[in-house]
Amino acid sequence: xxxxxxxxxxxxxxxxxxxxxxxxxxxxxxxxxxxxxxxxxxxxxxxxxxxxxxxxxxxxxxxxxxxxxxxxxxxxxxxxxxxxxxxxxxxxxxxxxxxxxxxxxxxxxxxxxxxxxxxxxxxxxxxxxxxxxxxxxxxxxxxxxxxxxxxxx
Amino acid sequence: xxxxxxxxxxxxxxxxxxxxxxxxxxxxxxxxxxxxxxxxxxxxxxxxxxxxxxxxxxxxxxxxxxxxxxxxxxxxxxxxxxxxxxxxxxxxxxxxxxxxxxxxxxxxxxxxxxxxxxxxxxxxxxxxxxxxxxxxxxxxxxxxxxxxxxxxx
DNA sequence: CAAGATTTACTTGTGCACAATTATGTTAGC
DNA sequence: GCTAACATAATTGTGCACAAGTAAATCTTG
Numbered sequence: 266x267x268x269x270x271x272x273x274x275x276x277x278x279x280x281x282x283x284x285x286x287x288x289x290x291x292x293x294x295x296x297x298x299x300x301x302x303x304x305x306x307x308x309x310x311x312x313x314x315x316x317x318x319x320x321x322x323x324x325x326x327x328x329x330x331x332x333x334x335x336x337x338x339x340x341x342x343x344x345x346x347x348x349x350x351x352x353x354x355x356x357x358x359x360x361x362x363x364x365x366x367x368x369x370x371x372x373x374x375x376x377x378x379x380x381x382x383x384x385x386x387x388x389x390x391x392x393x394x395x396x397x398x399x400x401x402x403x404x405x406x407x408x409x410x411x412x413x414x415x416x417x418x
Numbered sequence: 419x420x421x422x423x424x425x426x427x428x429x430x431x432x433x434x435x436x437x438x439x440x441x442x443x444x445x446x447x448x449x450x451x452x453x454x455x456x457x458x459x460x461x462x463x464x465x466x467x468x469x470x471x472x473x474x475x476x477x478x479x480x481x482x483x484x485x486x487x488x489x490x491x492x493x494x495x496x497x498x499x500x501x502x503x504x505x506x507x508x509x510x511x512x513x514x515x516x517x518x519x520x521x522x523x524x525x526x527x528x529x530x531x532x533x534x535x536x537x538x539x540x541x542x543x544x545x546x547x548x549x550x551x552x553x554x555x556x557x558x559x560x561x562x563x564x565x566x567x568x569x570x571x
Numbered sequence: 572c573a574a575g576a577t578t579t580a581c582t583t584g585t586g587c588a589c590a591a592t593t594a595t596g597t598t599a600g601c
Numbered sequence: 602g603c604t605a606a607c608a609t610a611a612t613t614g615t616g617c618a619c620a621a622g623t624a625a626a627t628c629t630t631g
Contacts, residue, residue, distance in 0.1 A: 284552050284555055363626055365580090394558065406440035406443075
C-alpha cells in the first residue's frame with residue numbers, strides 16, 4: 266500500500282515524466298550540433314546569436330542586446346570583448362551618455378554572414394521536424410518563455 | 419533590388435525566425451525558475467536531475483547515469499563529487515570491475531525527495547501551458563533530441 | 572544645485588558543459 | 602600469457618550563465 270501510494274506521489278519527479286528535462290537536453294544537443302558549423306566561423310553559439318543581432322541591426326546598444334538575447338552583463342561582457350578582439354564588432358562608449366556601450370558590426374563581421382547563411386538549413390535538417398512541428402515548437406517555447414518572464418516581475 | 423534579395427536571403431538568420439533561440443532561451447529561463455526552489459534543497463538543477471534518477475533507481479552506474487542524462491564525465495564527475503560530499507549519494511568502485519563507479523542514494527538523499535515533490539507543480543504553473551501543450555512540447559523535444567542523436571553516428 | 576535614487580556596465584565567484592587528453596582496468600586475438 | 606584494442610572514468614582547458622556586489626554616470630527631487 267505504501268509503495269503504491271508512493272509511486273503515485275512521486276510520479277511527477279520521474280525524469281521520464283518531466284517536460285523540463287527534454288527541453289533542457291534538446292537545447293544542449295542543439296547547441297552541440299551547431300559546434301562543427303560555427304567552428305568554421307570561429308564562433309561559439311552565444312557569439313553566433315550576438316552576431317545574428319548585429320547583422321540585422323548593424324548598430325545596437327549593449328543594453329538592448331542583453332534584453333533581446335535574455336543575457337545579463339556577466340555573460341555578455343566577456344563575449345563582447347572576445348568578438349571585439351576577433352574584429353567582428355566594435356565597442357564604444359556613447360558620447361551623450363558615458364554609461365552606454367554602443368556596438369557596431371565591422372566589415373569583417375559582415376563577411377561572416379555570408380558563410381552563416383548555410384547553417385540554418387543544416388540545423389533544421391538535423392532536427393528532423395516538419396514545418397508544422399517547427400512552428401508549434403516555436404510558438405510553445407515563446408509562450409512558456411513569456412509566461413515565465415512575466416512571473417519574475 | 420540588392421537589398422530586397424538580401425532580405426530574403428538572410429531571413430533565416432534573423433533571431434526572430436530561429437526555432438533554436440527560443441528553445442535555448444526557454445531552457446535557460448526554466449533552469450533559472452528552479453533556482454529558488456532548489457536552493458532550499460541545496461541543489462543546482464543539474465544536481466536535481468541526478469537526484470531524480472537516484473530517487474527512482476536507488477543504485478545506478480555512473481555510465482548509465484551519464485547516458486540517461488545526456489551528460490559526459492567532464493560534467494558529471496564534479497557534480498557527483500559534490501553530491502557525495504553533501505552526503506546525498508555514495509560513490510564506490512565496483513568489486514568485479516574496478517573501472518565501474520556505482521552510485522547509491524543515501525538516507526539523507528532520500529529525505530530530499532519529500533521536499534522535492536512540491537516543485538514540479540510550481541514549475542508547471544509558472545510555465546503556464548495547458549496539459550495538451552505540455553504533452554506536445556514533450557513529444558516534439560524528445561523527437562528532435564532523438565533525431566539529432568541519431569545523426570552524430 | 573546638491574543628495575539620493577536609478578541606470579548601465581563591469582567584476583567576482585561558483586557551477587555547469589563539452590572537447591580533448593590522460594589514466595587505468597578489462598577483454599580479445601594471436 | 603601477452604599485447605593490442607576497448608571501456609570507463611578523471612583531468613584539463615575554454616567558454617558560457619547567473620547571482621551578488623561594485624562603480625560610475627545620469628536623473629530626480631526637494
